[in-house]
Amino acid sequence: MQPFGLDLDYVAVVALFCVGLYMLVAKSNLLKKLLGLNVMETSVFAFIVTAGMVEGGDPPIMVAGTSAPYASPIPHAMVLTGIVVAVSVTAVALALIVQIHAHFGTIEIDELKELP
Amino acid sequence: MTGPWAEALPWAIVLPLVGAALTPAVAVRHPRVSGFWAWGVLLVTAVLTAGLVSELVARGPFSYGLGGWAASYGIELRFDHFSAWVLPLVVLFVVIVPFSWRYLDHVMPDERRPPFYALLLLNAGGMIGFCVTGDLFNLFVFTEVVSLSSYALVAVGGRGLAAFAALKYLFIGAVSSLLMLFATAQLFVLSGSLNMADVSLRLGEIGGGTAVMVAFAAYAVSFMVKAAMFPVHVWLPDAHAIAPSPVSAVLSGMVVKVGIVGMLRIYQIYFGAEVLELGAFNLALVWLGAISIVMGAFFAIFQDDIKLMLAYSTISNIGYIVLGLGLASPYAVIGAAVHVFNHALIKATLFLAAGSIIHQTGFRTLSDLRGVARTMPQTSAAMAIGAVSIVGLPPTAGFVCKWYIALGAFEANQAPFGFALVFGALFIFIYYIRMLNAFYFQPPVHASVAQASETPWSMRGPVVLLASLCLILGVLGGIPLTFVEPAVLDLLPFWGQ
Numbered sequence: 001m002q003p004f005g006l007d008l009d010y011v012a013v014v015a016l017f018c019v020g021l022y023m024l025v026a027k028s029n030l031l032k033k034l035l036g037l038n039v040m041e042t043s044v045f046a047f048i049v050t051a052g053m054v055e056g057g058d059p060p061i062m063v064a065g066t067s068a069p070y071a072s073p074i075p076h077a078m079v080l081t082g083i084v085v086a087v088s089v090t091a092v093a094l095a096l097i098v099q100i101h102a103h104f105g106t107i108e109i110d111e112l113k114e115l116p
Numbered sequence: 117m118t119g120p121w122a123e124a125l126p127w128a129i130v131l132p133l134v135g136a137a138l139t140p141a142v143a144v145r146h147p148r149v150s151g152f153w154a155w156g157v158l159l160v161t162a163v164l165t166a167g168l169v170s171e172l173v174a175r176g177p178f179s180y181g182l183g184g185w186a187a188s189y190g191i192e193l194r195f196d197h198f199s200a201w202v203l204p205l206v207v208l209f210v211v212i213v214p215f216s217w218r219y220l221d222h223v224m225p226d227e228r229r230p231p232f233y234a235l236l237l238l239n240a241g242g243m244i245g246f247c248v249t250g251d252l253f254n255l256f257v258f259t260e261v262v263s264l265s266s267y268a269l270v271a272v273g274g275r276g277l278a279a280f281a282a283l284k285y286l287f288i289g290a291v292s293s294l295l296m297l298f299a300t301a302q303l304f305v306l307s308g309s310l311n312m313a314d315v316s317l318r319l320g321e322i323g324g325g326t327a328v329m330v331a332f333a334a335y336a337v338s339f340m341v342k343a344a345m346f347p348v349h350v351w352l353p354d355a356h357a358i359a360p361s362p363v364s365a366v367l368s369g370m371v372v373k374v375g376i377v378g379m380l381r382i383y384q385i386y387f388g389a390e391v392l393e394l395g396a397f398n399l400a401l402v403w404l405g406a407i408s409i410v411m412g413a414f415f416a417i418f419q420d421d422i423k424l425m426l427a428y429s430t431i432s433n434i435g436y437i438v439l440g441l442g443l444a445s446p447y448a449v450i451g452a453a454v455h456v457f458n459h460a461l462i463k464a465t466l467f468l469a470a471g472s473i474i475h476q477t478g479f480r481t482l483s484d485l486r487g488v489a490r491t492m493p494q495t496s497a498a499m500a501i502g503a504v505s506i507v508g509l510p511p512t513a514g515f516v517c518k519w520y521i522a523l524g525a526f527e528a529n530q531a532p533f534g535f536a537l538v539f540g541a542l543f544i545f546i547y548y549i550r551m552l553n554a555f556y557f558q559p560p561v562h563a564s565v566a567q568a569s570e571t572p573w574s575m576r577g578p579v580v581l582l583a584s585l586c587l588i589l590g591v592l593g594g595i596p597l598t599f600v601e602p603a604v605l606d607l608l609p610f611w612g613q
Contacts, residue, residue: 024287037290044298051305074304078253082297085260089290092267096283103276112280 009050016043030097030107034090041086048075048082121171125180125193125248128164128202132157132241133261139234147226148217154233155213158240162206165244168195169203179250187250192311194250197603198380202247204457205370208464209240215468215578216362218571219475223273223360232272239265239366246374252300252310255381259296259342259374263289266371273360281354288351292341296378299334302327303385312381316388324391332392335382343375345438346408349431353415356427361471364423368430368467369460376437376456380607387607394444401442406536408435413543417550420481422470425547426463429506432544433459439533440521446608448524453600455517458589462514465502465582469495472575476568482551487560491568494576496555498583503548505586508541513586516593 020043023036052075101107104115135157143150171178177196181187213236220229242261249255267289271282304310306327307318319328337348344352352372356364386392412432419425433455440452472495473488474480489496505512508519518541525534560566570576589596 021291024291030283033287037287040291040294044294044301047298048301048304051301074310075301078301078304081253081257085257085264085293088264089260089286089293092264093283093286093290096267096271096279096286099271099279100276100283103279 010047013043013047013050016040016046028109030100030109033109034093034097037093038086038090041082045079045082045086048079051075119171119175121167122178122180122195124164124167125178125195126182128161128168129193129241129245129248131161131164132237132244136234136237136241139237140230143230143233147229150230150233151213151217151220154237155210157237158206158210158213161240161244162203162210165203165206169200171195172197172200187311187313191254192250192313193248194312195248197600198377198384198453199247200599201373201377201457202244204460205243205247206240208369208460209236209366211578211581212362212365212464212468215471215575216360218574219360219362219471222475228272232269235265235269235272236363236366239269239371243370243374247377250312252303252312252315254310255378256293256297256300259378260293262371262374263293263342266367269363269367270355270359272363274358278358281358285351285355288341288348292338292348295334295338295341299331299338302331302334306331312385313388316385319385319391320388322391328391332382332386336379336397339375339378339382340404341375342378343372343434343438344431345375345434346404346411346431349408349412352431353424353427356430357421357424361423361467361474364426364471365464365467368427369463372430372434373456373460376434376441379441380453383607398442398444401438402530402533403442405435405437405439405442406533406540408432408438409536409540410435410543413540413547417543417547419547420483422480422482422485422551423467423474425482425551426466426470429466429544429547430459430463432540433463433506435540436518436521436537439537440517440524443521443524443528443530443533444608445524445528446605447520447527449604449608450597450601451517451520451522451524453604454593454596455514455521457596458513458517459506461582461589462502462505462586465498465579465586466506468575468579468582469499469502472571472579473499475575476571477562477565479562479565482554484562485565486554486558488565488568489555490560491566492570494570495579498579499555500552501583501586503552505590507545507548511587511590513589513593515590516597520597 017040020036020040023039024033027033027036052072097107104112106112139150139153142153172195179187180193182191182193239262242258242265245258246262249258267282267286270285271279303315306322307315309315309318341348356368359367409432412428412435416425416428419428437452437455440448473485473492476492477488479485505514508514522534522537525537
């Protein structure tokens, strides 16, 4: 489907990216910001995965009994690596948020700013 | 064609990364051993990278196909003139680590040392990988290795505030990394390849187009954030000021340069393909660079905290580098490329000297540190040399590159920016004069400053060594210049288009 001459999947990806960016920028809760970041990450992964499907593409490895459509394996490898990276980033961010909460007793940005 | 050292290329990345993974195991009984272990690993890596650079000098750029797969199918490691940056980078690490042995006594309990040194080694390995990889996706992965270890290193010493600064750094850094991943995917979709040389070739066949420009824009913004240029610099001051001083030296001197080296890599791809007109982009870089210089210097003047002041001065100096890149004339670009290294050296000197002073006196603001030069003459002298050097006065390392960038501004018929540069240097001069005035010409106000002793030799040695290097490179400034010249001149014909 190509409304307005654009591929629908790309439109969806950009919309998702913007939703994530909005959460990251506008939310005051650090955890919600982190969720926003994760939404952005998902949108980029979705972009890579959808790009892996090429109509009429040749299969990378032919085994008896395979049939079209074929997907390129490289985007999958990229996304897997990307997910690993995203999980690490999330883990570090969560650890930092735990530390902030232990020290200041809050994870709301506007409350953190008022602290001396 | 290739010499013995070419085969050693992957080891320069593998060694620090494996060393990092092994650090907690090595130091399981005696946590303090981890410092010596990290130093040893970095020393061997330094020898390796020296061998790589000698190979580069003898036979020119060379490649290594990981896992025996030829380039464009497998992951290619490529060592060219820009990759040679890994040698000074590792050498700086080798100098900074001994400083941290004693410095960390005040910062963290012994049992937290192994993770600290593991992160430092990860950071070094990531940056080496970043500089030598010839694969776009690999570039993203190494960026993340560097960034993640940097976030953790910022938080490692402190409690709440450090974690908050690190989290701010993480949010902005993660978005910039995402943009980079998006741009990588975009180029992959367009060209069907991830190998830089291959992508460049195929982009040339495709020609220009909006999608190619979008990828370039995403890369540019992503690397601007990493380099902390003016509109996207907000994460830098807090993160760099609050980290332990050896970490500040690494972050300010080297990690922000990831953005600059990345920019040069992307230039290589796009210039080879000749699909973009960069005139407007260069103009934007010049303006942003000039604004960064003045803004960084302006904010630095009002800081009382010496480390915060040094952090703002980093923004200023990144401005110089970006201004040089944007001017796109031979002198300016060569000056900028050399300033990537010289600034790392000078900033390491300044942060380590500042760290020593804070470590010995317990104070970190100019008003508290008055008169410290009386009790810590050698460290203060190193600080003064670093200050003179970063202002760009002869005969120090900072002079050579700033002179080249200024010459480049006139060469490119952009004289106003040449004056902006000199004006920025004046600003910078003002705030370092303030610092030297407080250190040398005012009486101490605190007893701990008046009775402070010099640092132990494991801390003073690196500081003195770095300060003397600042002077030596001022006199021998021609050597790095002639070294980057061929790499820059290869690219230049396409730069101004």
